[in-house]
Amino acid sequence: MESQLRRYTPFRGPFDPCPPVPFKTYVVPPNQFITFQPPDLPQFSLQEALKYGTLWPALFSPYESKCKGGGK
Template structure:
């Protein structure tokens, strides 16, 4: 898993009629970890910036569909 993914284990009630979801995950956006814009921050080329949606690689966060995130988390963090 990458550093932007967080995993948690919700409470599973023994009386819940639905199948439990034992592992859930979510993404933390990279801009939360950069207070002020540092000097000389590396930049994508203009074409790469258009493809990634940002000029700075430090702020790039790839999209991973929710179902794939949860499946990735289950194998690594079983209770």
């Protein structure tokens, strides 16, 4: 999953009013790199597929809240 996360350092001005964030992140999900369906792509079991929301582990792209605990 870590490999799906991109990280960059945003512009930091000398007179920014608020304490700076160290970095920003965004996700590039694996479907961006799979342009056609390869043969014999490994599959989750049906139970797992329901849990992960995809039939193929190669397409699994989870997302975690940036605000721990979600909101306040």
